[in-house]
Amino acid sequence: MEPMKTTAPPATAVASFADVSKAYGRVRAVDGLTLDLHPGETVALLGPNGAGKSSTLDLLLGLRTPDSGRISVFGKSPQAAIAAGHVGAMLQSGGLMEGVRVREIVGLACDLHPKPYPVDEVMDRAGIAQIADRMVDKLSGGQEQRVRFALATAGAADLIVLDEPTTGMDVTARQAFWSTMREQAGQGRAVLFATHYLEEADAIADRVLVLHKGRLLADGTAAEIKAKAGARRIAFDLECEIDEAALRGLPFLASLSLSGTTVRIQSHDADATVHALYGLGCYPRNLEVSGLGLEQAFVAITEAEEARTS
Numbered sequence: 220m221e222p223m224k225t226t227a228p229p230a231t232a233v234a235s236f237a238d239v240s241k242a243y244g245r246v247r248a249v250d251g252l253t254l255d256l257h258p259g260e261t262v263a264l265l266g267p268n269g270a271g272k273s274s275t276l277d278l279l280l281g282l283r284t285p286d287s288g289r290i291s292v293f294g295k296s297p298q299a300a301i302a303a304g305h306v307g308a309m310l311q312s313g314g315l316m317e318g319v320r321v322r323e324i325v326g327l328a329c330d331l332h333p334k335p336y337p338v339d340e341v342m343d344r345a346g347i348a349q350i351a352d353r354m355v356d357k358l359s360g361g362q363e364q365r366v367r368f369a370l371a372t373a374g375a376a377d378l379i380v381l382d383e384p385t386t387g388m389d390v391t392a393r394q395a396f397w398s399t400m401r402e403q404a405g406q407g408r409a410v411l412f413a414t415h416y417l418e419e420a421d422a423i424a425d426r427v428l429v430l431h432k433g434r435l436l437a438d439g440t441a442a443e444i445k446a447k448a449g450a451r452r453i454a455f456d457l458e459c460e461i462d463e464a465a466l467r468g469l470p471f472l473a474s475l476s477l478s479g480t481t482v483r484i485q486s487h488d489a490d491a492t493v494h495a496l497y498g499l500g501c502y503p504r505n506l507e508v509s510g511l512g513l514e515q516a517f518v519a520i521t522e523a524e525e526a527r528t529s
């Protein structure tokens with residue numbers, strides 16, 4: 220009799236980067252990146268301007284070749300995976316074809332896709348049915364983004380790659396966009412998106428990657444990234460005059476800001492900071508201690524790295 224298997228087999232990676240580097244002259248855009256993406260995962264790629272997010276996505280899509288390391292997408296080269304229809308992509312810019320109507324460009328994307336969806340379905344999902352007859356060069360920024368979204372979802376791809384997909388979209392378009400992406404991930408597709416909207420990453424992503432100068436600084440759930448930042452927020456009001464220098468002398472302080480009588484602190488050990496605060500002889504009112512938001516965690520992690528490397 221076969222022994223009973225007690226553990227599930229490891230999910231095969233949708234895409235893998237193995238020690239991938241890419242430089243432009245002296246700029247190391249991607250520096251020793253090792254990473255696996257898995258089916259059904261929604262992954263946010265974060266990083267300050269110039270961190271290497273677009274370069275990473277370009278490498279994944281075979282638009283650029285790594286100087287060293289290996290990238291595989293569904294066990295193939297990125298180009299072969301794209302030709303096989305495994306990958307849908309929505310890039311940051313790049314003009315849409317001129318002189319054609321919305322329906323024509325979406326129709327073309329469907330015709331070219333090895334596993335296309337019906338054109339009307341694609342247009343409905345992207346919320347562009349009403350502008351089907353408009354020329355693509357006469358669209359607003361948000362409408363253009365919706366058309367790009369339609370092009371990325373013209374067929375059944377198993378990996379969807381999005382570079383700042385919701386830039387320029389209004390609230391309704393954003394919500395519709397993310398609900399479609401959740402649906403896609405729910406069907407087992409992997410979704411990788413680069414963004415500067417940290418609330419979006421916090422709300423949408425199962426996994427967050429933080430890039431800085433081409434290197435992976437953090438990889439985990441939003442909660443893990445917040446914990447990694449290793450700081451907590453303390454906010455309170457002062458009811459008596461207190462010397463700012465005394466506040467700045469509190470232990471474990473990462474940052475301090477004063478606004479009127481309100482003090483906001485980030486501390487690496489909130490218990491110790493609050494304990495010392497009571498020792499200053501002026502009791503804080505409305506004391507709140509909370510974890511960092513993803514945005515503050517992101518800033519704390521990237522600033523710490525900046526300080527370490529500069």
Ligand SMILES: Nc1ncnc2c1ncn2[C@@H]1O[C@H](COP(=O)(O)OP(=O)(O)OP(=O)(O)O)[C@@H](O)[C@H]1O
Pocket residue numbers: 243244246247248266267268269270271272273274275
């Ligand atoms: N074609 C290129 N030639 C020279 N340098 C480049 C080129 N493309 C990107 N770079 C440089 O590589 C680094 C990474 O750029 P990249 O566009 O990947 O960053 P990013 O994280 O996407 O930035 P942003 O948030 O501003 O879009 C930057 O320093 C950028 O100036």
